[in-house]
Amino acid sequence: MTGATGDTLIELRDVHKIYGQGTEAEVHALRGITVAITRGEFVAIMGTSGSGKSTLMNLLGCLDRPTSGSYHLAGREIARMSKGELAETRNEVLGFVFQNFNLLSRTSALENVELPLIYRGEKSKVRKARAKESLERVGLGQRMGHTPNQLSGGQQQRVAIARALVGKPEVLLADEPTGNLDSRTSTEVMALFQELGESGITVVLVTHEPDIAEYASRVLVVKDGVVVSDERKTPKRAADELDRVSQGSAAIAAQLARTKAEAEAAR
Amino acid sequence: MSPFQILLVAMRALWRNKLRSFLTTLGIIIGVGEVISMMAIGAGAKAQVESTFAAMGTNLLIVLPGAANTSGQRGGFGSGQTITWDDFSAIRDEVPTVKHAAPSLRSSQSIVAGEVNWTTSVTGTTPDYFDIRNWPVASGSAFTQSDIDAGTKVIILGQTVVEKLFGANADPVGQSVRVGTTPFNVIGVAAKKGQSASGQDYDDTAFLPATTFAQKIQGGLNRYLSGQIYVEAISSDATERAEKDVTALLRQRHHLTDRDDDDFSIRNLSEMADSRQQSADTMTALLASVAAVSLLVGGIGIMNIMLVSVTERTREIGVRMALGAKPYNVLLQFLTEALVLSMLGGLVGVIIGVGTAQWIAIRFGWATLVQPQVIMLSFAFSAFVGVVFGVYPARKASQLDPIEALRYE
Ligand SMILES: Nc1ncnc2c1ncn2[C@@H]1O[C@H](COP(=O)(O)OP(=O)(O)OP(=O)(O)O)[C@@H](O)[C@H]1O
Ligand SMILES: [Mg+2]
Numbered sequence: 001m002t003g004a005t006g007d008t009l010i011e012l013r014d015v016h017k018i019y020g021q022g023t024e025a026e027v028h029a030l031r032g033i034t035v036a037i038t039r040g041e042f043v044a045i046m047g048t049s050g051s052g053k054s055t056l057m058n059l060l061g062c063l064d065r066p067t068s069g070s071y072h073l074a075g076r077e078i079a080r081m082s083k084g085e086l087a088e089t090r091n092e093v094l095g096f097v098f099q100n101f102n103l104l105s106r107t108s109a110l111e112n113v114e115l116p117l118i119y120r121g122e123k124s125k126v127r128k129a130r131a132k133e134s135l136e137r138v139g140l141g142q143r144m145g146h147t148p149n150q151l152s153g154g155q156q157q158r159v160a161i162a163r164a165l166v167g168k169p170e171v172l173l174a175d176e177p178t179g180n181l182d183s184r185t186s187t188e189v190m191a192l193f194q195e196l197g198e199s200g201i202t203v204v205l206v207t208h209e210p211d212i213a214e215y216a217s218r219v220l221v222v223k224d225g226v227v228v229s230d231e232r233k234t235p236k237r238a239a240d241e242l243d244r245v246s247q248g249s250a251a252i253a254a255q256l257a258r259t260k261a262e263a264e265a266a267r
Numbered sequence: 268m269s270p271f272q273i274l275l276v277a278m279r280a281l282w283r284n285k286l287r288s289f290l291t292t293l294g295i296i297i298g299v300g301e302v303i304s305m306m307a308i309g310a311g312a313k314a315q316v317e318s319t320f321a322a323m324g325t326n327l328l329i330v331l332p333g334a335a336n337t338s339g340q341r342g343g344f345g346s347g348q349t350i351t352w353d354d355f356s357a358i359r360d361e362v363p364t365v366k367h368a369a370p371s372l373r374s375s376q377s378i379v380a381g382e383v384n385w386t387t388s389v390t391g392t393t394p395d396y397f398d399i400r401n402w403p404v405a406s407g408s409a410f411t412q413s414d415i416d417a418g419t420k421v422i423i424l425g426q427t428v429v430e431k432l433f434g435a436n437a438d439p440v441g442q443s444v445r446v447g448t449t450p451f452n453v454i455g456v457a458a459k460k461g462q463s464a465s466g467q468d469y470d471d472t473a474f475l476p477a478t479t480f481a482q483k484i485q486g487g488l489n490r491y492l493s494g495q496i497y498v499e500a501i502s503s504d505a506t507e508r509a510e511k512d513v514t515a516l517l518r519q520r521h522h523l524t525d526r527d528d529d530d531f532s533i534r535n536l537s538e539m540a541d542s543r544q545q546s547a548d549t550m551t552a553l554l555a556s557v558a559a560v561s562l563l564v565g566g567i568g569i570m571n572i573m574l575v576s577v578t579e580r581t582r583e584i585g586v587r588m589a590l591g592a593k594p595y596n597v598l599l600q601f602l603t604e605a606l607v608l609s610m611l612g613g614l615v616g617v618i619i620g621v622g623t624a625q626w627i628a629i630r631f632g633w634a635t636l637v638q639p640q641v642i643m644l645s646f647a648f649s650a651f652v653g654v655v656f657g658v659y660p661a662r663k664a665s666q667l668d669p670i671e672a673l674r675y676e
Contacts, residue, residue, distance in 0.1 A: 064669075115587065163590070
């Protein structure tokens with residue numbers, strides 16, 4: 001597989017998805033989506049609720065197959081793959097961060113992160129080492145033995161990201177990865193995603209928040225199952241934003257310290 | 268995924284629901300335990316029948332007066348005194364396949380020693396009887412041919428009778444007892460023989476010379492022998508031959524033509540042993556099938572819990588699939604869980620079954636015999652049950668759709 005940026009990694013052509021086809025409750029969730037995503041791109045998908053974003057993500061993530069149309073991922077046609085081949089593709093090419101984390105309960109962070117490697121048949125030692133490395137990368141090196149219910153929402157989200165990254169995927173898919181996070185943690189996650197983008201990983205994320213979309217290099221807007229806008233732009237850098245915020249908070253801290261000192265001097 | 272890895276994941280999943288896993292395996296534990304203890308009882312009973320008949324000798328024939336009726340049973344008592352003392356002598360002396368023959372005249376009599384009396388089964392016989400029954404005299408001596416010829420009033424007591432009349436460990440040789448009104452001199456004590464398979468005490472008995480018995484108890488010696496004749500063939504292979512020879516001899520002596528039925532019957536102990544063994548086998552099969560049914564019920568319990576488990580863990584299955592678990596990974600995982608459950612159950616069941624068999628042997632004094640092949644078989648069967656009842660839930664899990672599974676609440 002060629003790793004150079006510039007070639008097309010994801011290609012959807014006239015993709016339709018119809019839920020409950022043939023029944024009364026038939027929903028035409030996607031109505032002809034044609035998109036090509038280049039290796040290394042950072043794409044944000046936006047749109048109102050029910051517009052079909054999650055449906056599109058599930059297709060991109062090989063969790064589901066289109067009703068019609070074609071989906072090529074890294075040169076291979078997904079629509080005709082068997083369940084086993086889809087599983088293999090999910091395991092080797094993709095990393096998925098779910099909206100609701102989907103960590104295994106009563107299972108330590110480390111074991112959760114190991115999961116994709118288990119199905120790749122890696123040896124226990126290799127798995128442990130790589131899971132550890134991945135958790136350290138998201139800043140959770142100290143929390144590896146904790147189970148999800150012993151972790152905060154933001155920490156759980158980072159475990160989920162570590163799990164998506166542990167298999168060194170070509171594409172990272174994230175459905176509202178910042179939906180449950182405060183703005184500072186969101187910015188941290190975005191900084192991490194941008195860093196991944198720089199290391200050659202293609203990132204596709206779904207978001208409701210325009211602030212988040214600002215960090216992407218390309219924004220797709222979906223409405224009623226079709227792409228209504230597709231715009232490339234220069235992204236805002238999340239790392240700079242973090243610096244600015246921390247400088248700001250440092251200034252506030254300094255101000256506080258000064259006030260306190262003054263108050264003490266006055267006594 | 269390596270088999271070890273699969274096993275580890277399965278064990279971990281089961282450990283998370285310790286109590287439930289244990290309760291689920293209980294069905295298998297009880298099933299296997301039951302199979303093993305029941306089979307041990309069956310096999311023990313069979314072995315005991317075997318050893319009992321071996322002790323009595325498989326080359327033993329019993330000649331009874333009176334024809335065997337159509338159902339193979341002897342007619343009522345006194346259905347003809349057809350065997351004479353001369354017949355007995357002829358059997359003993361003229362048939363080459365016969366090693367020993369001894370009469371067995373039997374009656375229940377009250378034996379009195381001083382103030383104590385005890386009712387027991389008294390047998391009138393000849394010295395050969397003790398050879399035929401492999402039953403030596405432990406102290407004193409057996410009676411001799413001259414006792415038979417003279418009809419002397421001597422008696423040999425069984426151990427139980429000695430105990431009842433004289434107390435444990437007493438040596439009554441030389442003492443006098445009365446049978447009815449007749450005084451007898453105790454000349455010997457028979458060796459301890461123990462119990463029969465049906466619990467009858469062999470040692471609750473006493474022996475008199477056959478002639479004395481006929482005169483003093485049967486009210487006079489006449490032509491006819493009112494009892495049975497024990498015949499020992501020269502070897503167990505020759506038993507059938509001896510049976511034919513004795514039959515031919517008696518038919519000839521009784522002047523029976525081809526159209527006449529036998530006016531006597533002969534029982535072959537090895538045939539009796541076979542039929543007892545068959546009934547022991549039937550009992551074993553019956554017990555085992557009851558136990559097998561409970562194993563089956565245990566299997567259904569496993570299936571039930573695995574189905575619950577699949578439903579409960581639908582999301583987990585979805586997550587694993589989304590991360591790259593193939594359908595067969597999921598299938599294998601749940602199948603392994605079912606297998607671990609049933610095999611652990613089988614293992615504990617084996618231990619409990621063997622323990623129960625031991626306990627029954629000690630507590631009730633039953634002979635039990637745990638056969639290794641039964642252990643292997645019931646263990647294998649429990650594993651088999653695990654696979655059979657694990658397949659459906661595992662298949663169900665493996666065919667889940669990842670998205671549906673992830674969305675499951
Ligand atoms: N499994 C399903 N069965 C039937 N209809 C479905 C299913 N999943 C989604 N839909 C329908 O398809 C349409 C698109 O749903 P989707 O989840 O993709 O929206 P979304 O853009 O992700 O919305 P949100 O922002 O609220 O997450 C909706 O009308 C929804 O009701
Ligand atoms: Mg959605």
